[in-house]
Amino acid sequence: MLKLELGDAVKQLKKLHAKRVFLQVPEGLKTKTEGIIAELEEKGFEVVTSMDPCFGACDLKQDEAKRMECDAILHLGHTEFVKKTSVPAVYAPLKYELGERFERIIKVITEYLRDERINEVCIVTTAQFLHYLPLLKKELEKIKVKVRIEKGKRVEEGQVLGCNYSSAETKALAIIYFGDGLFHPLGIHFATGKKIIIANPIDLQIRPLEEEKDDFLRKRIMLIERAKEAKSYAILVSTKEGQNRASEAEKIKKELEKKGKTARIYTMDFISQEALLGIEAEAYINTACPRISIDDYLNYKKPIINYPEVEYLLGKKDYEKYKLEYIY
Amino acid sequence: MLKLELGDAVKQLKKLHAKRVFLQVPEGLKTKTEGIIAELEEKGFEVVTSMDPCFGACDLKQDEAKRMECDAILHLGHTEFVKKTSVPAVYAPLKYELGERFERIIKVITEYLRDERINEVCIVTTAQFLHYLPLLKKELEKIKVKVRIEKGKRVEEGQVLGCNYSSAETKALAIIYFGDGLFHPLGIHFATGKKIIIANPIDLQIRPLEEEKDDFLRKRIMLIERAKEAKSYAILVSTKEGQNRASEAEKIKKELEKKGKTARIYTMDFISQEALLGIEAEAYINTACPRISIDDYLNYKKPIINYPEVEYLLGKKDYEKYKLEYIY
Numbered sequence: 001m002l003k004l005e006l007g008d009a010v011k012q013l014k015k016l017h018a019k020r021v022f023l024q025v026p027e028g029l030k031t032k033t034e035g036i037i038a039e040l041e042e043k044g045f046e047v048v049t050s051m052d053p054c055f056g057a058c059d060l061k062q063d064e065a066k067r068m069e070c071d072a073i074l075h076l077g078h079t080e081f082v083k084k085t086s087v088p089a090v091y092a093p094l095k096y097e098l099g100e101r102f103e104r105i106i107k108v109i110t111e112y113l114r115d116e117r118i119n120e121v122c123i124v125t126t127a128q129f130l131h132y133l134p135l136l137k138k139e140l141e142k143i144k145v146k147v148r149i150e151k152g153k154r155v156e157e158g159q160v161l162g163c164n165y166s167s168a169e170t171k172a173l174a175i176i177y178f179g180d181g182l183f184h185p186l187g188i189h190f191a192t193g194k195k196i197i198i199a200n201p202i203d204l205q206i207r208p209l210e211e212e213k214d215d216f217l218r219k220r221i222m223l224i225e226r227a228k229e230a231k232s233y234a235i236l237v238s239t240k241e242g243q244n245r246a247s248e249a250e251k252i253k254k255e256l257e258k259k260g261k262t263a264r265i266y267t268m269d270f271i272s273q274e275a276l277l278g279i280e281a282e283a284y285i286n287t288a289c290p291r292i293s294i295d296d297y298l299n300y301k302k303p304i305i306n307y308p309e310v311e312y313l314l315g316k317k318d319y320e321k322y323k324l325e326y327i328y
Numbered sequence: 329m330l331k332l333e334l335g336d337a338v339k340q341l342k343k344l345h346a347k348r349v350f351l352q353v354p355e356g357l358k359t360k361t362e363g364i365i366a367e368l369e370e371k372g373f374e375v376v377t378s379m380d381p382c383f384g385a386c387d388l389k390q391d392e393a394k395r396m397e398c399d400a401i402l403h404l405g406h407t408e409f410v411k412k413t414s415v416p417a418v419y420a421p422l423k424y425e426l427g428e429r430f431e432r433i434i435k436v437i438t439e440y441l442r443d444e445r446i447n448e449v450c451i452v453t454t455a456q457f458l459h460y461l462p463l464l465k466k467e468l469e470k471i472k473v474k475v476r477i478e479k480g481k482r483v484e485e486g487q488v489l490g491c492n493y494s495s496a497e498t499k500a501l502a503i504i505y506f507g508d509g510l511f512h513p514l515g516i517h518f519a520t521g522k523k524i525i526i527a528n529p530i531d532l533q534i535r536p537l538e539e540e541k542d543d544f545l546r547k548r549i550m551l552i553e554r555a556k557e558a559k560s561y562a563i564l565v566s567t568k569e570g571q572n573r574a575s576e577a578e579k580i581k582k583e584l585e586k587k588g589k590t591a592r593i594y595t596m597d598f599i600s601q602e603a604l605l606g607i608e609a610e611a612y613i614n615t616a617c618p619r620i621s622i623d624d625y626l627n628y629k630k631p632i633i634n635y636p637e638v639e640y641l642l643g644k645k646d647y648e649k650y651k652l653e654y655i656y
Contacts, residue, residue, distance in 0.1 A: 030606030037592055048565075048593045051603045063391045064567040064595055068574050237376075239392040246396050264365055265376045267350075267392055269597060275379045278358030 001097050002128065004029065004036070009074055009092035010043050016088050018072035020046040022065035024054050026077035029094065036076070053270055056161075057081035058242025058289065058328070060089060079127050079156055081328075082242045096128040098201050105201040106139045109176065112197070112206045113145055120146040121197070122170035124160045124188065125178040129201065133158045136178060148172050154328065160184055162291045163328040165191035177209075183295055185209045186216050190324035221312075221319050223293070226303040228313045230282030232262035235307075238288035239267050245287040245307070245327070252285055252310050259314065273300050285310060290327060329425050330456065332357065332364070337402055337420035338371050344416050346400035348374040350393035352382050354405035357422065364404070381598055384489075385409035386570030386617065386656070388417060407455050407484055409656075410570045424456040426529050433529040434467045437504065440525070440534045441473055448474040449525070450498035452488045452516065453506040457529065461486045464506060476500050482656065488512055490619045491656040493519035505537075511623055513537045514544050518652035549640075549647050551621070554631035556641045558610030560590040563635075566616035567595050573615040573635070573655070580613055580638050587642065601628050613638060618655060 013021060021040060025033050030051075037047045048068045050061055057078035065073050065087045073087055077094035098105070113121070123136055137147040149158040152167030159167055160177075168175055168188045176197045177185045189196045189209055196209040227233075233256055235249045249265050256263035263285075268275045271288050284304040286293045293304045308325035311317040341349060349368060353361050358379075365375045376396045378389055385406035393401050393415045401415055405422035426433070441449070451464055465475040477486040480495030487495055488505075496503055496516045504525045505513045517524045517537055524537040555561075561584055563577045577593050584591035591613075596603045599616050612632040614621045621632045636653035639645040 025606075033606050034592070034608055048595060050567075051594045051596045051607070052567075053603070061567075067567055067569075067572055068565070068593075068595060237396070239378075239380075239389075239395055241395075244395055264362070265396075266379045267376060267396060268379045275381075278353075278361050279379070280362055 001099070002028070003095050003097050004032070004076060004092060005095060006036070006039060006092050009090045010040075012090045013045065013072055013074065016072050016090070018045065018070075018088070018090075020048065020068075020070045020072075022061065022068060022070035022073045022087070023047050023049040024059070024061060024073060024075045025049065025051075026054050026056075026094070029077055040074070055289070056242070057091065058163075059240045060085065060242060062087045062089075062241060077127075079130075079159065081154075081161075083154070093130070094128055095131055096201075098129075098132065101201055101204065102132065102135070104204050105178075105199060105206075106136070108204055108206050109136075109199050110140065110143050112199075113140070114143065118174050118197075119144065120148070120172045120174070122148040122150060122168065122172040122175045122194075123178055124150075124158050124165075124168050124175060126161075126184060127156075127159060129179055130156055130159055132178065132201070146172075160188060161328065162187060162294075163289065164326045165324070166326055168192050168194070170194070182209075182212055183291065186212060187290075187294075187324050189213055190216070190322060191326065193323075217319075217322055219297075220305075220309065220322065223297060223303045223305050224309050224312050224319075227283035227285075227305050227309075230261070230303070232281040233264070233283050233285055234276065234279050234281035234302075235263055235265045235285045236271050236276075236287060236304075237265060237267045238271055239269050240288070242328075243288040248307055249285075249287050252287075252307055255310065255314060276300075290324075329427070330356070331423050331425050332360070332404060332420060333423060334364070334367060334420050337418045338368075340418045341373065341400055341402065344400050344418070346373065346398075346416070346418075348376065348396075348398045348400075350389065350396060350398035350401045350415070351375050351377040352387070352389060352401060352403045353377065353379075354382050354384075354422070357405055368402070383617070384570070385419065386491075387568045388413065388570060390415045390417075390569060405455075407458075407487065409482075409489075411482070421458070422456055423459055424529075426457075426460065429529055429532065430460065430463070432532050433506075433527060433534075434464070436532055436534050437464075437527050438468065438471050440527075441468070442471065446502050446525075447472065448476070448500045448502070450476040450478060450496065450500040450503045450522075451506055452478075452486050452493075452496050452503060454489075454512060455484075455487060457507055458484055458487055460506065460529070474500075488516060489656065490515060490622075491617065492654045493652070494654055496520050496522070498522070510537075510540055511619065514540060515618075515622075515652050517541055518544070518650060519654065521651075545647075545650055547625075548633075548637065548650065551625060551631045551633050552637050552640050552647075555611035555613075555633050555637075558589070558631070560609040561592070561611050561613055562604065562607050562609035562630075563591055563593045563613045564599050564604075564615060564632075565593060565595045566599055567597050568616070570656075571616040576635055577613075577615050580615075580635055583638065583642060604628075618652075 073089040253263040401417040581591040615635045
């Protein structure tokens with residue numbers, strides 16, 4: 001069960017003497033918005049709520065908060081991302097409470113490590129399970145497994161983001177991804193080249209990342225090869241503060257033009273096929289959230305690749321050494 | 329036929345020594361975007377194009393232009409709206425070229441005025457037909473009709489906007505709306521109380537605004553009465569620079585709260601039902617573009633009214649004197 005903890009955030013807001021708060025709510029919490037506002041109002045805050053789609057703390061609406069004369073931003077469900085802000089920002093995490101599932105997944109993990117004779121692991125997870133990492137470490141140390149929780153750059157200890165896998169840079173040979181879904185484990189594998197074990201505390205399954213790796217790579221190569229055939233490119237830049245990569249877009253534009261291609265820069269707040277309907281470019285280069293071209297590429301009518309993949313398209317890098325770059 | 333004239337805009341951009349231009353394209357021109365970029369590139373500009381939906385010059389993306397390191401904004405299809413800008417803005421109008429239709433509509437108008445024995449009129453229109461107003465004036469003066477083109481506030485001479493009918497403030501008893509559609513003629517009528525004649529240069533018809541007035545008023549009253557029954561309100565504020573009415577929203581919130589209602593402020597870039605799905609408030613108060621609640625109210629699941637209409641909801645004003653306020 002996902003649980004929102006406002007207590008710490010309220011304390012931080014009080015400490016900032018914030019009176020008028022600009023509230024940003026992630027998509028998964030939008031239906032709970034009014035309850036959250038009521039709770040904040042009870043604590044004495046005036047609340048202005050942003051209803052624009054919000055998928056991460058990279059989407060920090062400072063300009064909008066200023067325009068609405070708010071003296072702080074309260075960002076729900078994500079951890080700090082934009083470091084220097086002109087409006088103070090406070091983050092309230094969304095924590096997944098596993099209940100008795102935690103003990104059960106511990107049992108699953110310890111058995112697996114014993115069977116596989118693994119005695120050293122690095123453990124990583126996403127924001128919503130982050131509070132379980134120290135507990136997991138403690139439990140695994142009980143069975144004499146050496147556990148590393150690495151401090152990545154610009155993230156919490158052991159935290160991975162779709163655009164930042166630096167917490168998976170480790171001396172350990174195996175990495176346990178404690179969480180749900182394939183997006184992050186694939187990212188960790190292609191960022192580090194390490195063996196990835198997926199321990200899913202929701203369905204209580206554990207298994208190594210296997211054939212999905214080849215499948216993922218095949219799809220990336222297919223997309224990049226299709227994009228390579230294009231004569232004209234739309235380089236997509238999000239105007240969201242933490243996703244804005246204007247200079248990278250400029251660099252890629254010049255490189256593509258050197259190869260005789262047409263390349264133009266398009267900005268959007270939220271990148272979508274709908275916003276691109278008027279554009280006839282034959283392929284898209286995404287400089288915003290990498291998830292757009294990895295999880296959602298089927299939503300686009302033209303091949304869409306992430307901007308670090310342009311190096312493969314230009315023949316500067318070889319598919320055999322395909323690597324997902326941290327772009328943040 | 330709609331015709332985009334870039335010549336003057338290019339001159340203005342050169343005069344500003346602009347090198348990198350942030351291009352904003354209205355929805356009706358989006359499919360022509362790449363041709364326009366090519367034309368600007370030929371003139372030596374670097375172009376960054378915004379693909380966010382754009383319906384007016386109230387939507388001036390200065391923050392985004394700065395983030396993309398552009399030194400000027402080129403806004404297509406609309407006239408100046410935001411007066412003080414930190415990034416210089418240049419406007420390129422979209423002109424409707426009537427061709428031989430112009431002579432034909434002149435004939436239609438002159439016959440109508442003769443038949444109705446009208447010898448003084450004020451003429452108004454929207455941006456795309458603005459270049460015809462002096463010609464229309466000249467033609468009507470030939471048949472001894474006194475023609476007034478009023479200089480409204482913050483608009484061009486004779487220009488009306490959905491949020492500003494000040495060019496229709498006139499001593500003349502009749503106002504000719506030279507243009508298409510019912511949105512503006514209804515607005516002019518309910519802003520001025522004057523007799524409105526619609527002269528449509530597209531279908532070459534002329535007629536007074538008649539029963540639509542009652543129909544419009546009936547719908548507004550119905551919406552306001554439905555909104556009056558609500559216990560909770562979502563006050564919608566656009567974060568678009570020229571549509572942002574934070575202080576009006578605050579004022580309305582306080583007035584509704586005084587009446588024992590719940591009222592909360594929500595911001596969005598582009599206001600839509602989709603963005604409001606998580607919100608259970610029973611009615612919406614729109615402080616952004618008035619067209620949202622006039623032309624598009626059927627898109628919303630809850631009654632949506634414009635913020636000046638809150639005065640009727642609160643019983644401060646009487647429906648018999650229903651008036652559309654200029655909100656800009």
